[in-house]
Amino acid sequence: MARSVEREKRSKHLVEEWVGRVYTLICVGLLVLTIFSMVYFVASKGLSTFFRDGVNPIDLFTGVKWAPESEPPxxxxxxxxxxxxxxxxxxxxxxxxxxxxxxxxxxxxxxxxxxxxxxxxxxxxxxxxxxxxxxxxxxxxxxxxxxxxxxxxxxxxxxxxxxxxxxxxxxxxxxxxxxxxxxxxxxxxxxxxxxxxxxxxxxxxxxxxxxxxxxxxxxxxxxxxxxxxxxxxxxxxxxxxxxxxxxxxxxxxxxxxxxxxxxxxxxxxxxxxxxxxxxxxxxxxxxxxxxxxxxxxxxx
Missing domain, CATH: 1.10.3720.10 (MetI-like)
Known part of the structure; x- marks a missing residue:
């Protein structure tokens, strides 16, 4: 009887530990996914200025005039x-x-x-x-x-x-x-x-x-x-x-x-x-x- 009770306690502890690990891994995975998604979204939008719009990176980082609506911008x-x-x-x-x-x-x-x-x-x-x-x-x-x-x-x-x-x-x-x-x-x-x-x-x-x-x-x-x-x-x-x-x-x-x-x-x-x-x-x-x-x- 005592052994069966001990086995039930061990199995219960193993289940709780397994549930805790899975929950923790899911939370960490969501956190990492959110961070990488934000970085990817901002980077894809930000780099479009250079790869799609043809803006020179040197001109952007060293230019002193900001006139996006001018011709040329x-x-x-x-x-x-x-x-x-x-x-x-x-x-x-x-x-x-x-x-x-x-x-x-x-x-x-x-x-x-x-x-x-x-x-x-x-x-x-x-x-x-x-x-x-x-x-x-x-x-x-x-x-x-x-x-x-x-x-x-x-x-x-x-x-x-x-x-x-x-x-x-x-x-x-x-x-x-x-x-x-x-x-x-x-x-x-x-x-x-x-x-x-x-x-x-x-x-x-x-x-x-x-x-x-x-x-x-x-x-x-x-x-x-x-x-x-x-x-x-x-x-x-x-x-x-x-x-x-x-x-x-x-x-x-x-x-x-x-x-x-x-x-x-x-x-x-x-x-x-x-x-x-x-x-x-x-x-x-x-x-x-x-x-x-x-x-x-x-x-x-």
């Missing part, structure tokens, strides 16, 4: 590429020091107050819709720049400030986790050798966690690179390469969102917009590879 995407990289890097330059300082404050200086008050407030920024950021930037940041600096206030500087606030939770959270995971023995050894708190933070804590901190910066840049609505509202959407931070510019995402609804599927203009989307997708993969590389370096 001109598809110079360099202003959009420069605008996307400029706003993303500017946002990272602003948000990275703030995020690192907030993480040091939360973990090293005032852990109780930081964990209970500061960290939840910073993480709340991640849940605010991007349209709210854009509206606040349009109502506050743009008039501020317009009153102090020459120009209309719309431009790379306004876009960079808005994006820096949006990516601040990402950088701060990753930096906080990295600092909290640091072995306490490193800091205790530094204190035992006579180092002060700031010497320990500057010479031990930050260099040791540098790969993780760089990971946070890369993820923040990737987040900023793909943002559309908030940047579109404050950057000015002018398809040219700006000569200063306070001139209007445009990004890949703003060019797509502003024009996609006004084009016909299959036309050269529509295919060119899909090419811009393919550039965005490619850069996302590049950022992911950089993050994986930094993670491997942090484990060495």
């Amino acid at each position: 001109l598809f110079g995407a360099l202003p959009f590429i420069v605008g996307s990289f400029s706003t993303s890097i500017l946002a990272a330059l602003i948000a990275a020091p703030l995020g690192f300082c907030a993480a040091v404050f939360i973990v090293e200086l005032m852990p109780k107050f930081g964990r209970k008050v500061l960290q939840p407030v910073i993480e709340l920024l991640a849940g605010i819709p991007s349209v709210v950021y854009g509206f606040v930037g349009l109502s506050v940041i743009v008039p501020f720049f317009r009153d102090i600096f020459p120009g209309q206030g719309l431009g790379l500087a306004a876009g960079g400030v808005v994006l820096s606030i949006m990516i601040l939770p990402t950088i701060t959270t990753i930096a906080t986790d990295a600092l909290a995971a640091l072995p306490s023995g490193l800091k205790e050894g530094s204190y035992a050798l006579g180092s002060t708190r700031w010497q320990t933070i500057y010479r031990i804590v930050l260099p040791t966690t540098l790969p993780a901190l760089l990971t946070g910066i890369v993820l923040g840049i990737a987040r900023a690179f793909g943002e559309a609505l908030a940047v579109q509202m404050v950057i000015g959407n002018a398809p040219h390469i700006p000569r200063s931070l306070f001139e209007s510019a445009s990004t890949l995402t703003s060019a797509i969102t502003l024009s996609m609804g006004n084009t016909i599927m299959g036309t050269a203009h529509n295919n060119a917009l899909w090419t811009l989307a393919l550039i965005l997708l490619t850069m996302t993969f590049v950022f992911v590879f950089i993050v994986r590389w930094l993670e491997r370096r942090s484990k060495v």
